[in-house]
Amino acid sequence: MGFTFFTPGPAALYPTFEQHLKTFVENQLGSISHRSQQYRDLHKFTVDQLRTLLNVPDTHAILFLGSASEAWERILFSTVELESFHLINGSFSKKFYDYSNALNKYAHKFEKPMGEGFLAVDVEVPEYAELIATTHNETSSGVQMPVAEIHKLKQKNPSKFIAVDMVSSAPYPELDYSIIDTAFFSVQKAFGLPAGLGVWIVSERCLEKAKSIRNTYSIGAHNDLLTLWKNAQNNETPATPNVMGIYLLGKIAEDFNRIGVQNIRKETEHKANLLYKFIEKTPGFSPFVKEKAFRSQTVIVVDSEIPSADIIKTIKEKGMAIGSGYGAGKATQLRIANFPATSVEETEKLIHELGKL
Amino acid sequence: MGFTFFTPGPAALYPTFEQHLKTFVENQLGSISHRSQQYRDLHKFTVDQLRTLLNVPDTHAILFLGSASEAWERILFSTVELESFHLINGSFSKKFYDYSNALNKYAHKFEKPMGEGFLAVDVEVPEYAELIATTHNETSSGVQMPVAEIHKLKQKNPSKFIAVDMVSSAPYPELDYSIIDTAFFSVQKAFGLPAGLGVWIVSERCLEKAKSIRNTYSIGAHNDLLTLWKNAQNNETPATPNVMGIYLLGKIAEDFNRIGVQNIRKETEHKANLLYKFIEKTPGFSPFVKEKAFRSQTVIVVDSEIPSADIIKTIKEKGMAIGSGYGAGKATQLRIANFPATSVEETEKLIHELGKL
Numbered sequence: 103m104g105f106t107f108f109t110p111g112p113a114a115l116y117p118t119f120e121q122h123l124k125t126f127v128e129n130q131l132g133s134i135s136h137r138s139q140q141y142r143d144l145h146k147f148t149v150d151q152l153r154t155l156l157n158v159p160d161t162h163a164i165l166f167l168g169s170a171s172e173a174w175e176r177i178l179f180s181t182v183e184l185e186s187f188h189l190i191n192g193s194f195s196k197k198f199y200d201y202s203n204a205l206n207k208y209a210h211k212f213e214k215p216m217g218e219g220f221l222a223v224d225v226e227v228p229e230y231a232e233l234i235a236t237t238h239n240e241t242s243s244g245v246q247m248p249v250a251e252i253h254k255l256k257q258k259n260p261s262k263f264i265a266v267d268m269v270s271s272a273p274y275p276e277l278d279y280s281i282i283d284t285a286f287f288s289v290q291k292a293f294g295l296p297a298g299l300g301v302w303i304v305s306e307r308c309l310e311k312a313k314s315i316r317n318t319y320s321i322g323a324h325n326d327l328l329t330l331w332k333n334a335q336n337n338e339t340p341a342t343p344n345v346m347g348i349y350l351l352g353k354i355a356e357d358f359n360r361i362g363v364q365n366i367r368k369e370t371e372h373k374a375n376l377l378y379k380f381i382e383k384t385p386g387f388s389p390f391v392k393e394k395a396f397r398s399q400t401v402i403v404v405d406s407e408i409p410s411a412d413i414i415k416t417i418k419e420k421g422m423a424i425g426s427g428y429g430a431g432k433a434t435q436l437r438i439a440n441f442p443a444t445s446v447e448e449t450e451k452l453i454h455e456l457g458k459l
Numbered sequence: 460m461g462f463t464f465f466t467p468g469p470a471a472l473y474p475t476f477e478q479h480l481k482t483f484v485e486n487q488l489g490s491i492s493h494r495s496q497q498y499r500d501l502h503k504f505t506v507d508q509l510r511t512l513l514n515v516p517d518t519h520a521i522l523f524l525g526s527a528s529e530a531w532e533r534i535l536f537s538t539v540e541l542e543s544f545h546l547i548n549g550s551f552s553k554k555f556y557d558y559s560n561a562l563n564k565y566a567h568k569f570e571k572p573m574g575e576g577f578l579a580v581d582v583e584v585p586e587y588a589e590l591i592a593t594t595h596n597e598t599s600s601g602v603q604m605p606v607a608e609i610h611k612l613k614q615k616n617p618s619k620f621i622a623v624d625m626v627s628s629a630p631y632p633e634l635d636y637s638i639i640d641t642a643f644f645s646v647q648k649a650f651g652l653p654a655g656l657g658v659w660i661v662s663e664r665c666l667e668k669a670k671s672i673r674n675t676y677s678i679g680a681h682n683d684l685l686t687l688w689k690n691a692q693n694n695e696t697p698a699t700p701n702v703m704g705i706y707l708l709g710k711i712a713e714d715f716n717r718i719g720v721q722n723i724r725k726e727t728e729h730k731a732n733l734l735y736k737f738i739e740k741t742p743g744f745s746p747f748v749k750e751k752a753f754r755s756q757t758v759i760v761v762d763s764e765i766p767s768a769d770i771i772k773t774i775k776e777k778g779m780a781i782g783s784g785y786g787a788g789k790a791t792q793l794r795i796a797n798f799p800a801t802s803v804e805e806t807e808k809l810i811h812e813l814g815k816l
Contacts, residue, residue: 105487105490107487107490109490109492111699112489112490112491112492112493112699112702113490114490115487115489115490119489120484123480123484127477127480130462130464130472132469132472132476132647132652132653132654133462133464133466133469133470133471133472133780134469135466135469135782136469136654167525168524168525168526168529168655168701169525169681169698169699169700170698171681171682171697171698171699172525172681172682172698174680174681175679175680175681178680200680201680201681202680204677204678204679204680204683205677205679205680206676206677288699290489290699295489296489296701296702296703297489297493297699297700297701297702297703298525298655298656298700298701298702298703298704299655319563320561320562320563321561322532322561322562323531323532323535323557323558323559323561323562324526324528324529324531324532324558325529326561340528341526341527341528341529342468342469342526342528342645342647342654343654343655344525344653344654344655344701345469345653345654345655346653346654346655347655423490425492
């Protein structure tokens with residue numbers, strides 16, 4: 103087939119994926135015990151590579167979950183006794199809020215329409231909210247919250263916990279973990295791996311909160327923070343982990359580190375720039391996100407006069423896949439993923455074909 | 460390497476695993492959208508194959524989780540308002556009990572020492588317990604609860620829910636789902652796949668209970684039964700699933716169906732018989748589980764006079780891996796997995812080498 107996927111996740115697999123998978127299979131790593139030194143070394147390798155890539159200090163653990171959605175639940179269980187607060191401007195930030203209600207917490211929200219973004223100065227955090235839930239990159243609408251605004255929001259509210267959903271942007275956002283309490287992402291987006299693994303970065307301060315509330319409120323049973331943290335000290339997980347996913351993630355993170363995360367970020371911005379410029383100048387296309395500062399660098403959402411299904415079909419014939427809009431935008435929007443797995447050349451090819459429509 | 464793994468999980472990969480993985484990669488299935496018809500067909504294929512293999516009626520959904528441990532939590536959330544009851548005779552049945560406490564339920568237990576098993580006639584279920592948690596195969600001790608006893612226990616207590624942990628035995632136990640409310644397993648045991656996926660079989664009756672309690676008690680947020688069930692009706696999952704794991708599981712289940720589940724069960728019993736006979740007649744070895752009816756067919760635990768570490772080392776030099784005992788049994792016991800991935804010939808080779816010690 104040799105299709106190029108510009109879909110926002112599951113997305114294109116990173117070019118080195120197949121080689122790493124081959125090594126995994128040849129070394130029979132799918133059969134090793136998750137309580138062996140061989141596993142602990144593999145686990146530590148991945149954590150170390152991610153720590154370097156994302157500049158995560160030792161105050162924060164890097165933990166593995168079944169998916170990033172699971173992180174929503176675990177963060178709420180660990181840091182919220184009673185009240186959380188959510189910035190909502192799309193389907194995924196809304197789900198974080200829904201999770202809080204489903205756990206019988208009181209969830210406050212500050213909601214904006216799809217396509218709009220948040221500045222720290224506009225946000226009033228309710229007095230008793232224990233957690234501020236932010237979304238760096240809203241995969242449904244292509245809105246990003248600038249990292250500087252996330253940092254400012256925490257600085258304005260130093261006693262609250264702040265969580266950053268970077269599911270579809272990590273390793274692009276350069277978060278300062280001396281400020282950020284917890285963040286999480288999936289591997290099937292910008293890391294170019296098959297789905298089935300979530301990564302949760304979480305501070306000692308969150309751990310202390312979880313310890314302090316557990317006698318009054320349940321902090322969950324499966325992958326509860328205390329047990330995850332304790333196992334992580336020994337480079338293990340409480341349950342049998344997705345060893346294949348953890349291995350592959352470590353190898354991709356190593357590849358990213360070889361290239362240098364700043365180079366990856368620069369190339370991401372370069373390709374995003376090519377796409378936005380093309381969309382702005384091409385009749386029939388316009389960026390869904392009007393405010394430039396809020397435009398995602400990793401998921402570009404395009405308003406299209408031609409029905410999106412027709413464009414997707416035409417582009418498919420050229421050997422490329424792009425996503426439709428999310429929810430209400432399904433028929434009239436395109437979502438184009440801009441992850442490290444797709445090269446400048448492939449991006450230029452996509453632009454070339456879109457230009458011929 | 461070409462090592463044969465007789466370890467109880469992660470275990471030997473099924474011989475067809477590599478071919479299925481190759482097909483998955485070649486068809487770029489790691490990049491397909493989990494909201495596409497292509498994914499829904501893949502999902503349905505796996506569910507249909509499992510339904511045939513395990514004889515699961517349409518009254519029960521077959522759902523996918525990040526691991527089997529997650530099923531413990533989801534079953535407790537869905538079926539227990541206040542009180543659960545647990546048959547404990549090893550580390551994994553104990554963990555199911557611990558999960559109930561961690562969710563602030565009142566967990567009753569009937570505990571027996573490691574190596575002993577349960578008969579329905581001995582079990583008195585507390586009056587207000589809503590769920591009876593049983594373990595078909597206690598991976599830590601090599602004790603099985605005969606399927607007939609599990610069925611009897613439910614028949615004695617028809618108003619209670621009964622859950623069956625078959626993590627390290629499915630597809631061996633022939634459960635009757637007109638009686639059993641819910642059961643679950645992992646793919647890294649008898650299905651011979653890499654870890655990272657749990658399978659949860661659950662009845663409409665559990666769904667109704669979850670619906671009835673959700674206004675008073677949280678039934679969880681991530682992978683809660685109502686949302687999982689609703690998505691499953693459409694052959695989807697709430698969050699991005701482990702598409703690779705689900706695909707591979709479907710193909711292995713299809714392979715098992717081609718062989719016939721009764722043939723797989725017969726071969727399992729044949730190989731278990733070879734192992735137990737050898738252990739019983741060989742000086743220095745004895746089965747840890749004294750009562751024959753309670754001896755696991757899939758995880759054989761052996762008391763050894765020679766330190767287990769020495770035996771594991773010698774066997775490793777012969778190209779085979781066997782497990783040590785669990786917890787307190789680590790130094791003096793061996794655990795030998797007997798899953799479909801290891802052939803009669805490989806089992807005979809292991810017995811031959813153990814006989815030379």
